[in-house]
């Protein structure tokens with residue numbers, strides 16, 4: 001059988017910062033195909049461009065050259081708000097610092113993602129997903145009433161509730177201690193696998209990377225096998 005078409009396809013991505021002779025090519029020809037349900041780790045030194053790469057993959061930023069396809073849909077050339085719409089529909093994002101909205105409860109944070117995605121999600125799906133992630137009793141709390149590990153589980157619920165094709169996670173355990181970090185990785189991998197959702201995990205941790213099907217390193221602006 002032919003390979004299924006990738007849920008994320010990056011071709012020749014270039015991203016420069018700055019102008020003229022002082023311009024720096026942070027990304028210099030990144031290629032990546034992520035298959036449905038595949039888990040891929042991206043490692044590399046601090047400042048090498050991992051977050052820049054995830055922002056491009058999510059359509060939050062535009063490349064200077066190259067192509068980004070999410071679930072077969074070309075996003076690199078589109079203006080806002082089309083990129084935002086594709087992202088909200090097809091991608092889930094998890095950040096190091098959780099990025100929950102402090103004035104909203106956990107449930108409202110998840111509901112906001114449902115609304116932005118335009119997906120039809122029954123209210124009891126939020127409770128079911130929260131139960132699966134171990135935060136079923138915490139949905140009425142605001143972020144300041146939750147531990148870091150609990151906040152990251154809420155962020156994972158927010159990222160998965162609309163059924164994305166791919167989850168992009170940028171050092172999701174970087175703000176957590178070892179035990180909380182491992183628990184968060186357990187629920188992240190289990191929940192992604194249960195949905196056949198692909199996962200791109202940026203991490204500095206060899207143990208976290210070892211959980212993935214493939215480990216890549218970003219070096220001199222390109223992705224290479226680690």
Ligand SMILES: Nc1ncnc2c1ncn2[C@@H]1O[C@H](COP(=O)(O)OP(=O)(O)OP(=O)(O)O)[C@@H](O)[C@H]1O
Nearest residue numbers: 017018026044045046047048049050051052053171
């Ligand atoms: N908006 C910007 N303007 C100018 N330079 C930037 C900008 N954003 C990032 N950079 C530079 O691009 C490089 C890559 O940054 P990026 O945040 O992608 O690295 P990273 O691999 O995620 O690092 P870390 O592991 O520390 O999170 C860095 O040298 C950074 O200073």
Ligand SMILES: [Mg+2]
Nearest residue numbers: 050051052170
């Ligand atoms: Mg980063």
